Amino acid sequence: MLNHDFRYPDTAAFDFVVKRLAERGVDLHRLSEIAYDLQHKFEPAISKDECYQELINVLHKRELLNNAMVALELDRLAEEGQIKEPLLSIIKNDAGVFGVDEALALQTANIYGTIGVTNFGYLDRLKYGIIKQYDSDNEHVNTFIDDLLGAIVAALCGKLAHKYA
Numbered sequence: 001m002l003n004h005d006f007r008y009p010d011t012a013a014f015d016f017v018v019k020r021l022a023e024r025g026v027d028l029h030r031l032s033e034i035a036y037d038l039q040h041k042f043e044p045a046i047s048k049d050e051c052y053q054e055l056i057n058v059l060h061k062r063e064l065l066n067n068a069m070v071a072l073e074l075d076r077l078a079e080e081g082q083i084k085e086p087l088l089s090i091i092k093n094d095a096g097v098f099g100v101d102e103a104l105a106l107q108t109a110n111i112y113g114t115i116g117v118t119n120f121g122y123l124d125r126l127k128y129g130i131i132k133q134y135d136s137d138n139e140h141v142n143t144f145i146d147d148l149l150g151a152i153v154a155a156l157c158g159k160l161a162h163k164y165a
């Protein structure tokens with residue numbers, strides 16, 4: 001199956017992730033505002049608009065897009081019952097000992113260095129802002145999306161921190 005002629009579909013991946021996040025009710029401005037809330041204490045010059053622009057830059061990173069596509073699709077497939085057991089029940093019930101959602105999120109948070117990992121842990125404990133609504137929504141499968149959102153914000157915090165270091 002390995003095809004050396006395959007051209008990586010960066011634009012399609014970006015469009016897919018942004019569209020799916022919108023379908024799942026994620027407002028990108030609200031996401032970037034979390035990073036603003038966390039980072040402006042350390043760097044008062046940061047503006048909300050800059051945080052949003054940097055979020056769009058972060059969302060163009062191939063490593064992040066790869067993880068985001070897998071995370072979003074696993075939630076969708078589980079919700080539609082298109083995964084085989086026992087994995088289906090594990091994902092649908094957000095089993096605490098599963099950990100693949102967090103593993104994927106940690107790798108995502110790490111793309112701008114370990115500051116992202118620290119921020120991910122902080123956001124995971126806090127369930128801050130928009131991330132919180134997925135934790136208490138029992139209508140959809142949110143096993144991967146809550147960690148993904150925390151990881152995207154955490155990576156953004158890492159990028160902002162490095163920019164001003």
Ligand code: MG
Binds near residue numbers: 094142145146
């Ligand atoms: Mg999770």
